[in-house]
Amino acid sequence: SILCNKTCVCPASQIQTVTLIPGDGIGPEISNAVMKIFEAAKAPIRWEERNVTAIRGPGGKWMIPPDAKESMDKNKIGLKGPLKTPIAAGHPSMNLLLRKTFDLYANVRPCVSIEGYQTPYTDVNLVTIRENTEGEYSGIEHVIVDGVVQSIKLITEQASKRIAEYAFEYARNNQRASVTAVHKANIMRMSDGLFLRKCREAAEKYKDVKFTEMYLDTVCLNMVQDPTQFDVLVMPNLYGDILSDLCAGLIGGLGVTPSGNIGANGVAIFESVHGTAPDIAGKDLANPTALLLSAVMMLRHMGLHGHAKKIESACFDTIRDRKVLTKDLGGNSKCSEFTEAICQRMKDMD
Amino acid sequence: MVLYRVLSSSPNKPANALQSTLLNMQETIREPMVQDPTQFDVLVMPNLYGDILSDLCAGLIGGLGVTPSGNIGANGVAIFESVHGTAPDIAGKDLANPTALLLSAVMMLRHMGLHGHAKKIESACFDTIRDRKVLTKDLGGNSKCSEFTEAICQRMKDMD
Numbered sequence: 001s002i003l004c005n006k007t008c009v010c011p012a013s014q015i016q017t018v019t020l021i022p023g024d025g026i027g028p029e030i031s032n033a034v035m036k037i038f039e040a041a042k043a044p045i046r047w048e049e050r051n052v053t054a055i056r057g058p059g060g061k062w063m064i065p066p067d068a069k070e071s072m073d074k075n076k077i078g079l080k081g082p083l084k085t086p087i088a089a090g091h092p093s094m095n096l097l098l099r100k101t102f103d104l105y106a107n108v109r110p111c112v113s114i115e116g117y118q119t120p121y122t123d124v125n126l127v128t129i130r131e132n133t134e135g136e137y138s139g140i141e142h143v144i145v146d147g148v149v150q151s152i153k154l155i156t157e158q159a160s161k162r163i164a165e166y167a168f169e170y171a172r173n174n175q176r177a178s179v180t181a182v183h184k185a186n187i188m189r190m191s192d193g194l195f196l197r198k199c200r201e202a203a204e205k206y207k208d209v210k211f212t213e214m215y216l217d218t219v220c221l222n223m224v225q226d227p228t229q230f231d232v233l234v235m236p237n238l239y240g241d242i243l244s245d246l247c248a249g250l251i252g253g254l255g256v257t258p259s260g261n262i263g264a265n266g267v268a269i270f271e272s273v274h275g276t277a278p279d280i281a282g283k284d285l286a287n288p289t290a291l292l293l294s295a296v297m298m299l300r301h302m303g304l305h306g307h308a309k310k311i312e313s314a315c316f317d318t319i320r321d322r323k324v325l326t327k328d329l330g331g332n333s334k335c336s337e338f339t340e341a342i343c344q345r346m347k348d349m350d
Numbered sequence: 351m352v353l354y355r356v357l358s359s360s361p362n363k364p365a366n367a368l369q370s371t372l373l374n375m376q377e378t379i380r381e382p383m384v385q386d387p388t389q390f391d392v393l394v395m396p397n398l399y400g401d402i403l404s405d406l407c408a409g410l411i412g413g414l415g416v417t418p419s420g421n422i423g424a425n426g427v428a429i430f431e432s433v434h435g436t437a438p439d440i441a442g443k444d445l446a447n448p449t450a451l452l453l454s455a456v457m458m459l460r461h462m463g464l465h466g467h468a469k470k471i472e473s474a475c476f477d478t479i480r481d482r483k484v485l486t487k488d489l490g491g492n493s494k495c496s497e498f499t500e501a502i503c504q505r506m507k508d509m510d
Contacts, residue, residue, distance in 0.1 A: 119385065184401075217405040224384055224409035242402060249384040 016302060019071045020047040023081030025276025026286035031081050033288035033339040034295050037314075040343035043299065043307040048075060052083070054097055062092045064101055072102060072267060077302060079295050080271035084278075099132060104261040104269060105159065106166045107132045107240060110297065111247040114256055116320035117329055121250045126230040128247055129170065130240020131163040131195075132261065137237045155191040155236065160198035166262060167199075167234035168206035174300075178210035179203070182219050182235035182243065195236055219243065223250070248273070255328050258293035260301065270298040284334045287326040289315065292342075314345040383407070408433070415488050418453035420461065430458040444494045447486040449475065452502075474505040 022031035050068040057063040072078050083094040107130040140152035167179050181199040185192035203211035216239050227250050248257040254274035261269045272290035299308035324341040325331025387410050408417040414434040421429045432450035459468035484501040485491025
């Protein structure tokens with residue numbers, strides 16, 4: 001490890017430990033790809049591997065394994081591959097468990113068009129920021145009478161304020177020009193109205209960032225016609241669920257889209273949001289781009305901009321070059337060959 | 351939260367031959383919609399999702415200025431409508447594009463069983479747009495609303 005002289009303040013040269021959750025299916029192989037690329041980039045990261053398969057704690061409550069929680073609480077930063085959804089009855093969703101354990105309140109997805117991987121849309125460069133703890137997914141439903149069900153959409157001042165301020169802080173830290181609140185306060189006057197008010201209040205504190213408001217249906221209409229008009233978008237849970245996947249689709253899908261989850265107490269977990277792809281697991285066919293770009297997002301979050309830029313450029317250049325691409329990107333290279341091509345580019349950069 | 355995707359079969363098959371597939375919206379709908387909308391057919395969904403998806407799909411074909419819409423009610427009532435705005439800045443200037451309202455009226459004719467007239471008007475409208483000689487400003491041309499309308503009428507006279 002690199003020892004830093006105690007009289008010099010150079011956090012970039014200190015090794016930081018990050019919790020790595022490889023996940024299931026193609027998870028382990030794409031995690032290996034990322035570790036290999038990070039090593040080639042000489043990124044000051046030490047990986048601490050943990051498994052998050054839910055276990056029953058004392059009292060029968062489902063929880064993530066104590067050593068995984070301990071690792072995350074200590075390291076604060078995590079990188080996660082895809083998790084399979086257990087079929088066993090009563091088994092909770094792993095993503096939900098992680099979200100609740102670490103209060104992951106913001107889901108952030110930067111969507112940038114990738115040169116060399118063509119989609120019907122070009123020059124996309126936007127970020128969706130989704131409130132991930134409440135809203136339409138509060139899980140509060142009840143039967144009024146037979147055949148009539150109500151679902152409660154919960155919007156709180158606290159959660160709305162928190163996500164709004166995160167969105168503006170993100171915009172400022174990442175040199176984004178504007179934040180747009182996506183809502184339907186014309187219909188849901190009290191719930192979306194509260195959300196919108198908190199966004200407006202946050203805007204007052206960040207005068208250097210432009211603030212606009214747009215109805216969700218208008219956003220969708222405009223998004224498919226000209227996504228280049230959008231910058232940072234902040235919204236409640238359900239709208240975020242929809243828009244984040246929509247925008248991922250614009251740039252090529254979940255196989256190439258990074259994602260980050262911001263929690264309380266400085267915790268942040270970056271993850272690929274595609275599936276475990278069991279049909280190609282273990283065959284050296286997977287595309288590690290989504291997990292790699294999520295890891296790049298992680299580096300930026302940690303202030304390691306130089307390494308982030310280096311790895312990102314090597315990845316994008318490899319894809320732009322179109323010589324070594326995995327099958328889903330239109331080529332016929334192996335995961336290991338794609339990984340090696342990226343590593344080689346970084347060696348050439350030095 | 352699920353989205354039922356109904357794959358339509360030919361009108362002559364009985365209802366129980368219709369296939370329905372339960373699709374999780376999370377996995378299947380929005381991302382593929384912008385990547386390949388041709389994979390979809392009829393989509394039925396609750397209110398909010400419909401608010402979102404109907405506008406999204408209108409965007410795929412060019413926006414609210416060219417999208418027809420129909421509202422079906424109880425007791426046989428049905429109201430067909432253009433879903434764009436009133437465009438006060440161009441009102442009264444013979445600049446408007448009547449396509450959305452026209453296609454809604456064509457939808458109305460089909461609802462009423464008047465398929466022959468529906469086909470005729472629709473073809474005349476689509477042919478005029480395809481020809482790209484007489485188009486309103488929003489469609490990329492510089493013709494007046496009345497000129498666009500006249501072009502469609504002329505095509506139908508030529509059809510007879």
